[in-house]
Amino acid sequence: MTALSLEERFRTGDPRALARAITLAESGLDAARPLLRAARELAAARGAAGTVVLGVTGSPGSGKSTLTDALISHLRSEGKRVAVLAVDPSSPYSGGAILGDRIRMLRHHGDSGVFVRSLASRGALGGLSARTMQVLALLEGAGFDWVILETVGVGQSEVDVAAACDHTLLVVTPAGGDGVQAFKAGIMEIADVIAVNKADLPGADRTVRELLAAQGLGAHDASTWFAPVRRTVAAKGEGIGPLVEAVLAHRAYLGAGGLHARRAARAEFEVRTLVQERVLRRARELSGDLYARVARGELDADAAADALLAGA
Amino acid sequence: MTALSLEERFRTGDPRALARAITLAESGLDAARPLLRAARELAAARGAAGTVVLGVTGSPGSGKSTLTDALISHLRSEGKRVAVLAVDPSSPYSGGAILGDRIRMLRHHGDSGVFVRSLASRGALGGLSARTMQVLALLEGAGFDWVILETVGVGQSEVDVAAACDHTLLVVTPAGGDGVQAFKAGIMEIADVIAVNKADLPGADRTVRELLAAQGLGAHDASTWFAPVRRTVAAKGEGIGPLVEAVLAHRAYLGAGGLHARRAARAEFEVRTLVQERVLRRARELSGDLYARVARGELDADAAADALLAGA
Numbered sequence: 001m002t003a004l005s006l007e008e009r010f011r012t013g014d015p016r017a018l019a020r021a022i023t024l025a026e027s028g029l030d031a032a033r034p035l036l037r038a039a040r041e042l043a044a045a046r047g048a049a050g051t052v053v054l055g056v057t058g059s060p061g062s063g064k065s066t067l068t069d070a071l072i073s074h075l076r077s078e079g080k081r082v083a084v085l086a087v088d089p090s091s092p093y094s095g096g097a098i099l100g101d102r103i104r105m106l107r108h109h110g111d112s113g114v115f116v117r118s119l120a121s122r123g124a125l126g127g128l129s130a131r132t133m134q135v136l137a138l139l140e141g142a143g144f145d146w147v148i149l150e151t152v153g154v155g156q157s158e159v160d161v162a163a164a165c166d167h168t169l170l171v172v173t174p175a176g177g178d179g180v181q182a183f184k185a186g187i188m189e190i191a192d193v194i195a196v197n198k199a200d201l202p203g204a205d206r207t208v209r210e211l212l213a214a215q216g217l218g219a220h221d222a223s224t225w226f227a228p229v230r231r232t233v234a235a236k237g238e239g240i241g242p243l244v245e246a247v248l249a250h251r252a253y254l255g256a257g258g259l260h261a262r263r264a265a266r267a268e269f270e271v272r273t274l275v276q277e278r279v280l281r282r283a284r285e286l287s288g289d290l291y292a293r294v295a296r297g298e299l300d301a302d303a304a305a306d307a308l309l310a311g312a
Numbered sequence: 313m314t315a316l317s318l319e320e321r322f323r324t325g326d327p328r329a330l331a332r333a334i335t336l337a338e339s340g341l342d343a344a345r346p347l348l349r350a351a352r353e354l355a356a357a358r359g360a361a362g363t364v365v366l367g368v369t370g371s372p373g374s375g376k377s378t379l380t381d382a383l384i385s386h387l388r389s390e391g392k393r394v395a396v397l398a399v400d401p402s403s404p405y406s407g408g409a410i411l412g413d414r415i416r417m418l419r420h421h422g423d424s425g426v427f428v429r430s431l432a433s434r435g436a437l438g439g440l441s442a443r444t445m446q447v448l449a450l451l452e453g454a455g456f457d458w459v460i461l462e463t464v465g466v467g468q469s470e471v472d473v474a475a476a477c478d479h480t481l482l483v484v485t486p487a488g489g490d491g492v493q494a495f496k497a498g499i500m501e502i503a504d505v506i507a508v509n510k511a512d513l514p515g516a517d518r519t520v521r522e523l524l525a526a527q528g529l530g531a532h533d534a535s536t537w538f539a540p541v542r543r544t545v546a547a548k549g550e551g552i553g554p555l556v557e558a559v560l561a562h563r564a565y566l567g568a569g570g571l572h573a574r575r576a577a578r579a580e581f582e583v584r585t586l587v588q589e590r591v592l593r594r595a596r597e598l599s600g601d602l603y604a605r606v607a608r609g610e611l612d613a614d615a616a617a618d619a620l621l622a623g624a
Contacts, residue, residue, distance in 0.1 A: 033612050040609030130613065260607075267606035267613065268595075274617035275591050283584055294579035295572075297352030300345050301442065301579065305586035 007034050010142070011042065015112070018142045022117065025134040036134055039141020044263065047256055051140045053266075054247060055161035056150045057190075058171030063197045067171055067234035068150045072114055074240040080145035083115040087132050087151050115144065128160040130277055133270040136164060162190035163269040166262050167250050169243075170194045170227070172211070174203035188214060191227045193246045199231035199239065225253055283308050319346050322454070323354065327424070330454045334429065337446040348446055351453020356575065359568055363452045365578075366559060367473035368462045369502075370483030375509040379483055379546035380462045384426055386552040392457035395427040399444050399463050427456065440472040442589055445582040448476060474502035475581040478574050479562050481555075482539070483507045484523070486515035500526060503539045505558045511543035511551065537565055595620050 009017035021039075024032035043050055054071075056064050068084055075082045108114040117139075119132055128151070139147045149165055162168045170191035175198070188194070188211070196207050211229050220226070228246040232239035254262065290307070293299040321329035333351075336344035355362050366383075368376050380396055387394045420426040431444055440463070451459045461477055474480045482503035487510070500506070500523070508519050523541050532538070540558040544551035566574065598620060605611040 030614075033614065037609040037612065040607060042609075044608045134613070260604075263607040264604045267616075268603035270613045271603060271606060271616040271620065272592065272595060274613055275595065275620050276588050278617060278621060279587050279591060280584065283580075283587065291580035291583060292572075292576040294583060295352060295575040296356045297349040297354075300349065301446070301582045301586055302342075302345065304579075304583040305590060308583065308587050309590060 006031075007038050010035055011038055013143055015115070018115075018138065021138050022135050025138060026119070026131050028131060032134065036137055036141075039138045040267075042141045042143065043137070046143075047259070051144055052146045052247065052251060053136065053140055053164075053166040054146060054148050055165035055168045056148060056171060057161045057168060058197075062171040062173050063234050064150055064171050067195060067197055067232060068148055070232070070234045070237045070240045071146075071148060071244070072108055073237060074244060075146055076108075076111065076113055079113075081113045081115075081143070083139040083142070083144040083147045084117070085132070085136055085139060085147065085149050086116070086118045087128065087149070115139070128164055128273070130270050130273040133164055133266065133273065137266075137270075159190065160269070164266055166254070166259060167192045167247050169247065171197050172207065173198045174201045174207045188227075192225065192250045193243065194227045194229045195232045195239075195243055196229060197232045197234050200233050200236075204231060225250065279308065318343075319350050322347055323350055325455055327427070330427075330450065333450050334447050337450060338431070338443050340443060344446065348449055348453075351450045352579075354453045354455070355449070358455075359571070363456055364458045364559065364563060365448065365452055365476075365478040366458060366460050367477035367480045368460060368483060369473045369480060370507075370509075374483040374485050375546050376462055376483050379507060379509055379544060380460055382544070382546045382549050382552045383458075383460060383556070384420055385549060386556060387458055388420075388423065388425055391425075393425045393427075393455070395451040395454070395456040395459045396429070397444070397448055397451060397459065397461050398428070398430045399440065399461070427451070440476055440585070442582050442585040445476055445578065445585065449578075449582075471502065472581070476578060478566070478571060479504045479559050481505045481507060481559065483509050484519065485510045486513045486519045500539075504537065504562045505555065506539045506541045507544045507546075507551075507555055508541060509544045509546050512545050512548075516543060537562065591620065 004012070006017055006020060010021055021032060021035040025036065056068055058064050065086075068086075072082050072084065108116065117135065119135065136147060136149060149161060151161055168190050170188065170193070172194065174196065194211055196204055196211070198204075208229050208231065215226050228249065230239055230243045230246055232243055234240075251259070290299070290304050294301050294304050316324070318329055318332060322333055333344060333347040337348065368380055370376050377398070380398075384394050384396065420428065429447065431447065448459060448461060461473060463473055480502050482500065482505070484506065486508065506523055508516055508523070510516075520541050520543065527538050540561065542551055542555045542558055544555055546552070563571070602611070602616050602619070606613050606616050
């Protein structure tokens with residue numbers, strides 16, 4: 001018997017090879033490169049029949065984690081294999097990870113059809129890091145039926161989720177005028193599907209009406225996708241089936257061409273993030289009193305930018 | 313009589329020279345460079361006695377615009393000259409500017425001690441653009457007593473405000489558990505002063521208590537600044553004096569050294585933003601099918617990043 005290489009084992013779907021590949025990618029090691037290429041090749045070959053990469057976004061307190069948990073249970077009951085990547089890049093000063101309520105996902109621990117990974121890493125830009133994108137690509141390549149990216153909302157990460165996934169699920173609640181806030185903040189525009197979670201609370205009907213009305217306000221024509229609005233009570237597992245159907249309807253709407261374009265956009269987001277991370281690293285190495293000189297008016301900001309790029 | 317140069321007129325505080333300088337900076341023209349250096353030199357020379365650069369952040373609907381308006385009225389009543397820069401970088405897909413409610417600020421139109429400018433420009437990174445930072449520097453250099461940067465909240469712009477100003481005012485409301493949300497989202501950590509606006513609504517006392525309690529949870533020692541929490545009803549002009557005093561207390565806490573460090577940090581933020589904007593422009597020029605090749609696993613994302621940087 002010949003020992004298989006890590007890449008060969010990854011290609012056969014060996015879960016330990018996946019775990020090792022993720023560790024390599026998280027560490028930014030070159031050894032991750034052939035694994036990432038293999039993962040992308042595998043994902044591209046499966047085309048539209050491949051992994052559903054779903055981003056879950058929404059304000060803190062909307063119940064994203066509970067909804068993700070309910071999605072896992074529902075998809076498992078249909079025999080689907082599910083991976084969840086939970087990231088918390090939202091706290092730039094503490095670097096903190098408010099992942100406590102994700103512990104509930106541990107109840108799937110003994111189920112080999114469920115893979116859950118938490119990352120507290122934060123991108124150079126305050127949103128998702130390039131490494132997070134790479135872990136996502138590995139999970140997709142490993143052939144899960146669904147890969148769910150869940151972030152602790154607020155900030156750049158909310159916008160990044162849309163760039164990182166095939167489909168974006170926005171979770172709002174009836175409380176606090178979440179729907180209107182989402183509209184005002186431009187977050188609604190990135191949603192492919194909207195869940196009004198905690199729909200057993202007062203005001204759910206009004207929130208649904210407001211969301212539907214707000215959608216009608218935007219520019220649209222016959223080919224415009226209107227994000228379906230679905231009521232859920234994630235804590236009781238209610239409304240999850242229709243939510244899954246809405247995501248699959250968006251996938252059918254995208255078609256093979258649309259999914260191909262989404263994959264290229266995801267790659268673009270990852271490459272750009274890598275570039276920016278490198279430039280920032282260079283800036284830290286170079287800076288000296290560069291910034292103080294700009295602040296005193298002794299040096300143009302543009303000239304300082306030139307100096308950083310020349311060395312990058 | 314000799315005609316003065318634009319820079320000379322800017323240095324004398326000519327409002328038309330300021331308007332022209334802002335137009336040049338917004339357009340990214342090289343002619344803005346000497347004016348920016350002059351503005352920074354003037355601001356640095358005034359030191360701690362110089363312009364109070366205040367960023368106002370908070371979720372949509374918290375009343376930031378109304379509070380900014382109330383701040384203008386209060387500061388004018390004290391004889392201060394005030395400039396407001398209102399930016400809306402938060403809607404990445406529409407590029408939209410929800411600046412309607414800022415129209416109220418037009419009532420200061422006839423007052424030469426008030427300067428209001430709106431920018432809808434969005435930075436390459438989804439937050440503030442380098443151009444916005446430069447307009448801010450020009451306003452500071454022009455010698456206003458206060459310069460207020462107000463953004464349509466949500467997203468990267470909220471975090472960027474803290475990097476762009478001397479002091480950050482976080483506006484929350486009693487409704488919707490804003491205070492707790494801010495804490496959970498890590499936004500509270502960037503606040504130097506907190507306004508509980510709409511404090512005539514039910515729940516204001518509870519919100520204040522929660523905010524104070526949340527502050528106690530963070531890491532702190534004897535030198536830690538605890539953001540003062542002030543009740544305001546901006547629509548009625550209530551509570552504005554104590555809010556201004558809280559900002560000035562933070563300024564005294566920072567001292568000359570702290571303000572110097574903040575200015576260097578602001579310059580750093582601007583230079584980094586410039587660098588990233590240039591790299592992104594290069595990426596658009598270069599890309600071709602680069603990203604599709606990454607998506608198909610034919611090319612490493614790292615190799616693609618190398619290719620972009622080599623040409624940047």
